[in-house]
Structure formats: structure tokens, C-alpha cells
Amino acid sequence: MKPVCSYAATHATSLADPAGFWLAQARHLAWHRPPTGALSQDEANGAHRWFADGTLNTSYLCLDHHVAQGRGPQAALIFDSPVTQTLSTYTYAQLLNLTARFAGGLRKLGVEMGDRVIIYMPNLPEAVIAMLACARLGAIHSVVFGGFAPHELAVRIDDAQPKIIVCASGGMEFDRIIPYKPLVDEAIEKAKHKPAHVVVHQRRFVTAEMQSGRDIEFFKMYWNEPVPAVPVPATHPLYILYTSGTTGRPKGVVRDHGGHAVALRFSMEAIYDLDPGDVIFTGSDIGWAVGSSYIVYGPLLRGCTSVLFEGKPVRTPDAGTFWRLVAQHRVNVLFTAPTAIRAIKKEDPEGLLAKNYDLRSLRHLFLAGERCDPATFAWSQQVLGVPVVDHWWQTESGWPMLATLVGLAAMGPPRAGSAGFPVPGFDVQVLDEAGQPVPAGTTGLVAVRLPLPPGCFPALWQDEARYRAYHDVFPGYYLSGDGGYRDADGYCYIMGRTDDVINVAGHRLSTGEMEEILAAHPAVAECAVLGIADALRGQVPVGLVVLKDGQTVGEGPLERELVAAVRARIGALACFRQVLVVQRLPKTRSGKILRKTLRQLADGEAFALPATIDDPRILDEIRADLQRRGVGQAFEPGPPA
Missing domain, CATH: 3.40.50.12780 (ANL, N-terminal domain)
Structure with missing residues (x-):
């Protein structure tokens, strides 16, 4: 055509x-x-x-x-x-x-x-x-x-x-x-x-x-x-x-x-x-x-x-399932999430299973659900030999x-x-x-x-x-809630959410709802849930909790209880598995928790120290806690913003 x-x-x-x-x-x-x-x-x-x-x-x-x-x-x-x-x-x-x-x-x-x-x-x-x-x-x-x-x-x-x-x-x-x-x-x-x-x-x-x-x-x-x-x-x-x-x-x-x-x-x-x-x-x-x-x-x-x-794209029975479907049913367009491709890549890094199938019917691979990082884009194109469209x-x-x-x-x-x-x-x-x-x-x-x-x-x-709220911030516009930029050639780049909705393997989940669950625990004084970068799922939530005075519950037992609570309320799809006990959370002088700064810290991103931060020393404490638990990893670099 x-x-x-x-x-x-x-x-x-x-x-x-x-x-x-x-x-x-x-x-x-x-x-x-x-x-x-x-x-x-x-x-x-x-x-x-x-x-x-x-x-x-x-x-x-x-x-x-x-x-x-x-x-x-x-x-x-x-x-x-x-x-x-x-x-x-x-x-x-x-x-x-x-x-x-x-x-x-x-x-x-x-x-x-x-x-x-x-x-x-x-x-x-x-x-x-x-x-x-x-x-x-x-x-x-x-x-x-x-x-x-x-x-x-x-x-x-x-x-x-x-x-x-x-x-x-x-x-x-x-x-x-x-x-x-x-x-x-x-x-x-x-x-x-x-x-x-x-x-x-x-x-x-x-x-x-x-x-x-x-x-x-x-x-x-x-x-x-x-x-x-x-x-x-x-x-x-x-x-x-x-x-x-x-x-x-x-x-x-x-x-x-x-x-x-x-x-x-x-x-x-x-x-x-x-x-x-x-x-x-x-x-x-x-x-x-x-x-x-x-x-x-x-x-x-x-x-x-x-x-x-x-x-699933893997283990049903193996990481070649999608390629088998394309070959068997003579698929012309395959549309999935970058998460699925990353899962396949994790189990078959060289893309060898694709060589077992006749993929000549395939014309395009389309990806959506969360941003496709350049490494996944390149791997998909190399393995399938067709244009990849994010x-x-x-x-x-x-x-x-x-x-x-x-x-x-x-x-x-x-x-x-x-x-x-x-x-x-x-x-x-x-x-x-x-x-x-x-x-x-x-x-x-x-x-x-x-x-x-x-x-x-x-x-x-x-x-x-709430419907009007999409249009009230900038009259005459629908505000998407995503941040991004356009390059000199007109290509557009979407870099992630600007609110507290995170994207876990294509599921849009509210960190605010998770915080509500954590805060309901009798030992928790305050908390923050961050959506940090994950090479497989795009983002995963991590909880930071401050204990009430006098609480002696161990971090391990508390983590298990809070993970179970989120799983019961939201489901396993939230991939909520890590909770860190911290001494305090960074806030503005007006009392707002600096969630974006915390996420940037966990992802290893450069960030400007917020002028409104109450006590900058807290960030060093949080960094030490993240390193102690091995939490946080950054995506491979994409195009410069």
C-alpha cells in the first residue's frame, strides 16, 4: 500500500x-x-x-x-x-x-x-x-x-x-x-x-x-x-x-x-x-x-x-510467543507496550527466538502505554527488521x-x-x-x-x-498532565507525568491512593510514594514512611504489612514491593512534601535545589537511605531535553 x-x-x-x-x-x-x-x-x-x-x-x-x-x-x-x-x-x-x-x-x-x-x-x-x-x-x-x-x-x-x-x-x-x-x-x-x-x-x-x-x-x-x-x-x-x-x-x-x-x-x-x-x-x-x-x-x-x-509476552511458554502469533496468524501490525518488549528482551537479549518464525507479514511495530526508551526502540527494530513507531x-x-x-x-x-x-x-x-x-x-x-x-x-x-479541571488551567486547551518538548524538526517527545499518577507497565496508578493506604497503618506518621524509573515496567512505586514516635516495629515486618495492604486494596499490578523507613521527608516551608525532587533523587537525575525547601540536609539523609536499600536506577539516556 x-x-x-x-x-x-x-x-x-x-x-x-x-x-x-x-x-x-x-x-x-x-x-x-x-x-x-x-x-x-x-x-x-x-x-x-x-x-x-x-x-x-x-x-x-x-x-x-x-x-x-x-x-x-x-x-x-x-x-x-x-x-x-x-x-x-x-x-x-x-x-x-x-x-x-x-x-x-x-x-x-x-x-x-x-x-x-x-x-x-x-x-x-x-x-x-x-x-x-x-x-x-x-x-x-x-x-x-x-x-x-x-x-x-x-x-x-x-x-x-x-x-x-x-x-x-x-x-x-x-x-x-x-x-x-x-x-x-x-x-x-x-x-x-x-x-x-x-x-x-x-x-x-x-x-x-x-x-x-x-x-x-x-x-x-x-x-x-x-x-x-x-x-x-x-x-x-x-x-x-x-x-x-x-x-x-x-x-x-x-x-x-x-x-x-x-x-x-x-x-x-x-x-x-x-x-x-x-x-x-x-x-x-x-x-x-x-x-x-x-x-x-x-x-x-x-x-x-x-x-x-x-x-503474557514471556513464559507462555517463552519469550517468542509474540513472534509465534505474528507468524501463525499472518499479522500485519503488532501493537503493544514497551514494557512487553523489555520483558522479551530481558529473557532473550539477542532476539534469537525471532529467528524461529517467518515474520514477513509484519509491516510495523507500534508501541504505546509509556515512553519507549531509545535502547528498546533500537533493539525492536534490529530484531524485527520493520519500522518501530512509538x-x-x-x-x-x-x-x-x-x-x-x-x-x-x-x-x-x-x-x-x-x-x-x-x-x-x-x-x-x-x-x-x-x-x-x-x-x-x-x-x-x-x-x-x-x-x-x-x-x-x-x-x-x-x-x-473534574472534567472542567482538564480545561480550567489554560482556557482553550486540554491539559494532558504530561511534560515534554518539540525538537527543531517538529518531532515531539513525551517525558512523563507532571502529577502523581505513575505508569506501571501501562497501568496508570495513583500514588496518592497508595499513600492513603500507607498512612492508615498505626505505626506510620507520614509518607510519600514515588514512581521511580524501572527498566522493565517504566515506573515502579516505592514508599518512604516516617514512623510515629515510640514505634519500634522493624523495617522488614512493616514493609511486608504495607505491601500486603496495597496489594489487597489495589492489586498485584501496582508492583508495590519496597518501603523504606526514613527519619523525615523533605518539605517546603509551607509543609508540602517535595515528591518531584525525591523522584529525581531516586532516579539519579540532576535537579535544582528548591528554593522553598525547609532543610536541604534531609536530601542527603534520603540519598543514604536509598543507597542502603539499593533503590533507584535511571533509564539509559534519551534525547536531550
Whole structure:
């Protein structure tokens, strides 16, 4: 495939005439009622809305439309689970039939347009079917990552107030079985809101206990008559996806049907250069924005084949698993996180396992989730022999904001350490603290000029105040919360968060929430949790605690108790494993803990001594404590900021 449209011209047009540009893109979809206009504003809160007078249905676009176009026999979904030794293929026609019948089952349970359904499952075809079935009815689904502890699930139950929960009896990793149903039962017990029913997919390796009158076997949902897709307004919510907030309270990012469908279809063509019938393997989880957008909706909207993988990049059975998937399923685009590549590199540093597979079908490797360090970028390119594209986006955006768009012509090649160039529709700026653009090469705050293009979040679920906070700091901009810079050639670099949300192997986690857990321990007077650089996971949290006077608890026992507390509240995915007892924490004269300075200290970065620090000698004490425990390591150097 040879791109014919110029990136520069496309991006310029999208900013000069956003309404016209996106209305033209919307015409590629099969609307029930096509929109007559593109961009409007909500009278209540001034938020931008896309295609407000159009009606459509995402499930129809993903399934019915392709079957009507003759793609019924084509593979829509390939499920590959080495942990359960399962391989199955679902054609577009089969997926449509199962989705329509499951939607009929949901309707029989009382689910209607606007109702919420929580899906708590690993990467399974049944999870995809449940998502598409909700969309079919105009119900709003919320996929919750299966690694979350009952407390976190309970918080989401109370926020979304679902009528139904759909779950699996359990998940499997290479060394253990994780029963899910007991976690769901405990979460429902903790939650104030009680869903009417729990639909349970029983897996052969773990059987869930069923509560009479409430719980329903998943397979029985297929016994219902298929139902047609319900036309919904383009602005109607498709799903809620929770992401960590700096207060520890999760934020429910809302995605709509219309803008989401237009943006993802465009991205599949312009960013990933995929045509109907092409194959994409996204090594992510459907509980993440990446999985929702590029395992499920993006590929199906474009008429592609999506590989749904249950397993890990290593030890299922080895570090060649991803390469086996590419070869076996003739994958054209592989999309995963730098963490996964680093894990593969750790176990197979020379990339020898890749030589065992025919990877000629692969055209590009895309990376996102956290910054790809230059060493990982170079290793991937050398081992795979294809262009490696690091690109940047967030749960809030729903699709990439920076990328090398391989489907458009006249783009510069991917550059190590850079997330590329602004995607059409995104006017990305780097600002100083006063909201003014900074010169090339200067690090600042990454923001996007409004209006945001289709596909971005139009709201947070029932949280207007926190939604406005994204735009209040710099009026007329969306503030991303990330810092970065643009070089003299226009390449953009994202260097990390500017708040206390850290990125652990692609999971955005709140250090504030972890601090709350540590501070609840009876021996702890005050604490700070730092996200320090980790070569495998991007960042890992480390706790610094100051004990109350008179406490004699040893550092080892206290560390075990606090690690267990974080694991119980947040889950093992937090990778919280180290706690240091320190005599005091560095603060400003007003009492604010200097967390950024502590992180820079732990990472071995140069930093200016804050003018407001109360006692600079504390930093030497902390440095000694970090050295005593061997905590802290810096990434290999990237491009200079």
C-alpha cells in the first residue's frame, strides 16, 4: 500500500476546518441518519460535541455492516490462548449471531438503552461479545481490568451503578489460576449499589459458585432470539472506562458512539495503514483504552481481523510467543507496550527466538502505554527488521494524539525517543507555566488546543467538576498532565507525568491512593510514594514512611504489612514491593512534601535545589537511605531535553 495523502496537508486541513474535515470522514460510515453538521457545543457546560444530529450504532458498524458487504465468512476475531491451549476463530457472521443473541439475553434481564453493564473478564471472545451486545442495545458498558482488587471493583460499581455484571469464573496465568467470581461477590458485598444479576462465563479450569436467583450462566444468554441494533444519537455514551485520578478516586472516562467510530476508523487507515481484511495483533487488555480501541472497536470498524491473546509476552511458554502469533496468524501490525518488549528482551537479549518464525507479514511495530526508551526502540527494530513507531495517547483521548502516521505520505521516519508528530485533529502545544508556547527544545506542559477532535472524551461520568479541571488551567486547551518538548524538526517527545499518577507497565496508578493506604497503618506518621524509573515496567512505586514516635516495629515486618495492604486494596499490578523507613521527608516551608525532587533523587537525575525547601540536609539523609536499600536506577539516556 502506498499512501497518497500528504501528512502536512491533512493535518493543516483538519485544524483550519475541523467541522468540514471530520464531516467528510464521517461519510465513510453507515449511519442510520447521517449528520448534517459536525461540531457543536453543549449548552449546559460548553463542551464540544460531534455529529449531534446523526444516529448510528457501533455494534451495527462493527458487525452487521460488514456482513451486508459480503464479509460474513471473513475472520473477525482469532482467539489465541496458550495458557489454556485454546485456538478459535470467529467470522463476522458468527460474531454477529452470538452478539445479537447475547443482546437478546440482556434485554430479557431488563437492560435497555442508557443502562450500565460492568464487564469483569480477561481477554476472552465472550468479553468482546458482551461489549458489542451492550453497544447493540445502547447500554453503556464498563470493562474493568481483571487484576483489580474487590475494593476497586466496588468503587466502580457504586460509581457506574450497573444493572448487570458480566464476569468469568476465573483467569489463568502461566503459573496460577485466579478465581474471579469470589472477587466479584466480595465487591458486590462491599458496594452500596447491588446489581440485579451477575452473568458468569464458567471456564473449564475453575467453576464459580452461583447464587440462586441472581447469577446466570453465560451460555444460556445465547438461547435468546437475536435482536437488531438500536439506533442511538451520535452523542450517546458507548462506554465508561475508569482511569486513575490524582485524588485516588477513579475517573470514569466517557466515550460516545459517533465521534468514537469516526475517529477510530480514520486512525486504522491513516495511522496504522490497515485495510479491510488485514490482521492486527494488539498485545494489551480489553480493560485498557488500548485494548478497547485496538483489539475490539478499531479493527472491527475497519473490517480487519483482530487477534485476541490471553497470556503474557514471556513464559507462555517463552519469550517468542509474540513472534509465534505474528507468524501463525499472518499479522500485519503488532501493537503493544514497551514494557512487553523489555520483558522479551530481558529473557532473550539477542532476539534469537525471532529467528524461529517467518515474520514477513509484519509491516510495523507500534508501541504505546509509556515512553519507549531509545535502547528498546533500537533493539525492536534490529530484531524485527520493520519500522518501530512509538506513539502517545491517553485514556481520555481514546486514540493517538502523536504518531508517525504510516498511512499518510511525506512523513519523517520514526525517531528514537520521540512519539512523532501531532495526529490530524490534534493541535498539540508545549506551554510554560503561564500558558505560553515554549521554544523548540524546551521542556514544558503538553496541552492540546480546543476543540478536541472526535473520539476524545466528551465528559467524565457524573463528574462535571473534574472534567472542567482538564480545561480550567489554560482556557482553550486540554491539559494532558504530561511534560515534554518539540525538537527543531517538529518531532515531539513525551517525558512523563507532571502529577502523581505513575505508569506501571501501562497501568496508570495513583500514588496518592497508595499513600492513603500507607498512612492508615498505626505505626506510620507520614509518607510519600514515588514512581521511580524501572527498566522493565517504566515506573515502579516505592514508599518512604516516617514512623510515629515510640514505634519500634522493624523495617522488614512493616514493609511486608504495607505491601500486603496495597496489594489487597489495589492489586498485584501496582508492583508495590519496597518501603523504606526514613527519619523525615523533605518539605517546603509551607509543609508540602517535595515528591518531584525525591523522584529525581531516586532516579539519579540532576535537579535544582528548591528554593522553598525547609532543610536541604534531609536530601542527603534520603540519598543514604536509598543507597542502603539499593533503590533507584535511571533509564539509559534519551534525547536531550
